[in-house]
Amino acid sequence: MHETDLRKMQLIQLEMLTEFDRICRKYEIEYFIIAGTLLGAVRHGGFIPWDDDVDVAMKREEYEKFCKICGKELSSKGIFLQNYHTDSAYRWGYAKLRKKNTEYIRKGQEAIKCMSGVSIDIFILDCVPDNYLLRILHHYIRRGCIKTLWSIIGATEEKNRVLRMLYRVLRFVPKEIPNHIEELMVYFTNKKKREYLCYTGFYRETCYTKKKENKFDTGMKTSWFDERIEITFEGKKFYTCSQYKEYLTYMYGDYMQIPDESKREKHPASSYMIN
DSSP states (O other): OOHHHHHHHHHHHHHHHHHHHHHHHHTTOOOEEOHHHHHHHHHHSSSOTTOOOOEEEEEHHHHHHHHHHHHHHHGGGTEEEESTTTOTTOOOSSEEEEETTOEEEETTOTTOOSOOSSEEEEEEEEEEOSSHHHHHHHHHHHHHHHHHHHHHHHHHHOOSHHHHHHHHHHTTSOTHHHHHHHHHHHHHHTTSOOSEEEEETOOSTTSSOSSSSSGGGOOEEGGGGSSEEEEEETTEEEEEETTHHHHHHHHHSSTTSOOOGGGOOOOOEEEEEOO
């Protein structure tokens, strides 16, 4: 994507983030900017120059409140809340806000025939079991669910021949099955406040880390998200977790160090249309 088009897309995402923030403030719904968006705010004062997405997170109860009220607020703004309830072809456990009358399809994801368009990601913060053995079980069940959902991509994009064959089988599993399994786990793990959190529907080192010998002994702490502060992003104020330094260190290590160009995370598009 040309730099000019990337900046156009970032500005559309900023517009959606601003609208998201407006709705959340109006209805007193808590959210946090996270991941690369938070990193950009701290290190660059806005978008990381090469970043092509926006990430926010909400605790489960806040996300459910947002889903109930956002339709009437977003309809006049040309923005659509996308999750597997509102778009039957959408596969993931987290949600997106999509800008109507735009198109953005990530390379390798052409087989997913859901609504496309410039988007921001809404990740859902759910609890992780306190019991060590249940935490391991939780980890692998989540991984299996997400890999099953990803199988429609892996069936063509996975380079390992054996795994590619496995994905070709898994893609016939109805997406409702892994999503319902995750919903069931959420029901039990969220019954009380726990030490660690994860992003439901998204598998990365966000609930367990591989930086230590035993990756199940640490993770994304609930206490980091107990309080919020405002932070400036692209000249506007948004909310993030009060212990954002601990969060960024956990996610990126020395987060103020700008990575070499070869290590900069990007999401190439197979096609896009930005008005």
